[in-house]
Amino acid sequence: MADHTVKAYEEELTALEQTIGEMGALVLEQVSAAVEAISSHDLALARRTVDGDARLDLLEARTEQQAVRLLALRQPMARDLRDILAAMKIAGNLERCGDLAKNIAKRALAVGEGGLPAFANGSVLRMGQLVLTRLAEVIAAQRIRDVDAAIAVWR
Numbered sequence: 001m002a003d004h005t006v007k008a009y010e011e012e013l014t015a016l017e018q019t020i021g022e023m024g025a026l027v028l029e030q031v032s033a034a035v036e037a038i039s040s041h042d043l044a045l046a047r048r049t050v051d052g053d054a055r056l057d058l059l060e061a062r063t064e065q066q067a068v069r070l071l072a073l074r075q076p077m078a079r080d081l082r083d084i085l086a087a088m089k090i091a092g093n094l095e096r097c098g099d100l101a102k103n104i105a106k107r108a109l110a111v112g113e114g115g116l117p118a119f120a121n122g123s124v125l126r127m128g129q130l131v132l133t134r135l136a137e138v139i140a141a142q143r144i145r146d147v148d149a150a151i152a153v154w155r
Contacts (some may be wrong), residue, residue, distance in 0.1 A: 009070075009074050012066065012069070012070055012074070013070070013080065013083070013084075015066060016063065016066045016067060016070065016083075016084065016087050017083075017087070019059060019062055019063050019066060019087075019091075020063060020087050020090055020091060020094075020142075021143060022059060023056060023059045023060070023063070023090075023091060023094045023095070024094060024139040024142075024143070025139075026052070026055060026056055026059065026098070027056065027094045027097045027098050027101070027135065027139075028132065028135060028136055028139065029052075030049055030052055030053070030056065030097075030098050030101035030102070031097065031100075031101045031104075031128070031131060031132055031135060032128075032132055033045055033048065033049040033052070033101070033105070034046070034049050034101040034102070034104035034105045034108070034128075035104065035124065035125065035128030035129075035131075035132070037049055037104075037105050037108040038104055038105070038107060038108035038111070038115075038116065038124060039115075039116070039121055039124055039125050039128070040115075041108070041111075041112075041113055041114070041115035042108070043108065043109060043112070043113065045105075045108075046105040046106070046108035046109045047105075047109065049101060049102065049104075049105035050102050050105045050106060050109070052098075052102075053098050053099065053101070053102040056094070056095050056098035057095065057098075059091070059095075060091045060092065060094070060095040063087060063088065063091035064088060064091065066087075067084050067085075067087055067088045070084050071084060090142065097135065134153055137149065137152075137153045138150055138153045138154075141153065
């Protein structure tokens with residue numbers, strides 16, 4: 001984010017960016033754990049993954065509070081305004097990814113100890129790895145503000 005004359009404003013923008021980074025890391029953990037839980041029939045991991053979704057919900061709420069505070073008190077313009085609005089949208093999308101990871105973990109619990117049929121297990125693992133790779137790429141592109149890398153993931 002750009003340098004500002006008011007140090008507190010810069011710190012608030014940085015805190016918002018850090019919260020988004022924390023959410024991204026947690027989403028990657030959640031998706032990885034969900035895929036592992038369903039493919040390895042690890043019901044304890046599935047339960048921890050379902051429970052872990054609450055942390056993402058809290059981080060999304062924190063992001064929204066930080067963004068609204070910045071909008072209300074600092075009246076940002078141009079790039080700062082775009083960054084703040086983008087952070088709110090990114091947080092919502094990351095939280096949704098966490099919800100989907102929770103749903104996978106719930107499926108692991110529903111399937112139980114027997115797990116998926118052998119023919120489906122390999123496909124789930126491959127799909128999970130693809131999702132994790134793409135998610136990691138887009139999170140990294142956002143963190144370093146690399147538009148070309150983000151577009152490459154989209155394509």
